[in-house]
Amino acid sequence: MSIERVRRRRRTPEEARQEALVCARARLLAGGPDSVTLKAVADDLGMTHANLIHHFGSAEGLQSALMGSMVADLSNALDTAIARLRTDDGAPLELVNAVFDAFAEGGAGKLAAWIVLKGDLSHLEPVRAAVNGLVHAIQDKLGDPSEASQIRLSSAVLFIALSAFGEALIGEPLRDMLDQDEDASRRVVAGLLPYFVARSER
Template structure:
């Protein structure tokens, strides 16, 4: 009989979150349970209960993990764009991929449908932190000057909507699958150009 490798609490938690993310992407948010994650990483249900408290706690931790990972990537892309090394489309693709391929859209809809809206708080607060880092002075202003806040709102809503219904809607309208991404990139480019002229 082989003994399981002893993991630090951080390693155990990280391993569980990675397994939860994989389950989310492979089979959907309904499969992100303590039992399923425990089985995937070879740990006990009690071990995960210790780390997360409940399935809801696991899902909330997963939302926070996804949000931080995605926002860190988007921050890098925004800095690259500002330095002339990237494009608005790259930022858009990262946001859309986060909600579609990384599972944040499915997790968001699942949290809303199951009445676990507080699990969305990490996603919302992390996006807010992202905006504050990109445009620290905007928080002191209001109205039309908050262009980064408005651009972020539009981008996130488009990315979420596209993840949930974009494929079917584009197909029914006879449009290419990436039409929403193209529109989001065009909107972001126009906003950036307008801001630079101001």
């Protein structure tokens, strides 16, 4: 019986951080904020929690990096939607789907809820640019650079974002209560969109 010597894996700092963030995100989405602890993430990765502290400085450092990573993903998803909006001739449903997907699939909905509950609103700041970009992209597409249209489109984006966020978090139980199918929220929001460009906001 020979002594099994476990071969130790050595990652680059970037690899280590990346793997940890992927794992931490999965934990956040599956088990909530309380399940993303140093020990839990370290165990998942087959390392010790001390090593995570080595890479992120502290537990708060890991959480902060996770927020940053997820916010960046949300930002990128919105930017992609903007780019497609500027080039393709996507229907309004396309845009709505893009925003809803960004909040649902990337876990941005749960992320934002976590941030708000903790009170760290500053982490949401990088989203500002993307959100405003969305307004301008729609404005350019419609070819109406007036001040009035910007205000109107801002409220449209506000409306889409609120709905997408809500759907990502409480959509499933709420739709279940109301006997609505899985696509109901997107359909409703997309259906209401034309009224924003047609009429002036009261």
